Amino acid sequence: xxxxxxxxxxxxxxxxxxxxxxxxxxxxxxxxxxxxxxxxxxxxxxxxxxxxxxxxxxxxxxxxxxxxxxxxxxxxxxxxxxxxxxxxxxxxxxxxxxxxxxxxxxxxxxxxxxxxxxxxxxxxxxxx
Numbered sequence: 001x002x003x004x005x006x007x008x009x010x011x012x013x014x015x016x017x018x019x020x021x022x023x024x025x026x027x028x029x030x031x032x033x034x035x036x037x038x039x040x041x042x043x044x045x046x047x048x049x050x051x052x053x054x055x056x057x058x059x060x061x062x063x064x065x066x067x068x069x070x071x072x073x074x075x076x077x078x079x080x081x082x083x084x085x086x087x088x089x090x091x092x093x094x095x096x097x098x099x100x101x102x103x104x105x106x107x108x109x110x111x112x113x114x115x116x117x118x119x120x121x122x123x124x125x126x127x128x
Contacts, residue, residue, distance in 0.1 A: 013043045019050035021109070027060035037068045043077050051076060052112055053083050054083040066097055073103055080104065080110050 013022050020043040028036060044051045053069060055061065073080045082099075084090050086107045094100045106112040 001053075011041055015047075018047075020044070020047050021052045023054045023057065025057040025116055028058055029060065029062040029064040030053075030064040033064045033068060036082055038066060039092065040068065040072050044072060044079070048079075050079050050081055052081045052083060052109070054109060055088065055090055056083055056085055056108070058090060061093060062096075066076060066093065066099065069103070070097075070099065081106065083107070083109055 014021060015021075022039050022043050024036070026032075031059070040051070051072070053072075069080075069082065081104045082094075083106055086096060091100065091105075094103070094105065099105070104112075
């Protein structure tokens, strides 16, 4: 068993002010790809608002997860927003794949919120 597979990925979906946030914690690789895809499908299918994928707590991401995010962008278009901190090594991966410019990528949820359909109550709930 590799070191990467010993750290399970957790993802969960939150509804805030009409937008859906999918938060990922841990390492996102092929072993967690299907669960991640299901979470994104669930988040995007029942809503017409923004879908935000927060990778703020994601320590590793491989090409299978990047592919899932790119496929979601193809499906829901500009409703997709991705959060990757400036200091995260994931930024380099997304840059090499050309996704930093193809996707709406912000360094934090607080910087993403004004660009989505969030209301003030949702912003307050996230900052609490």
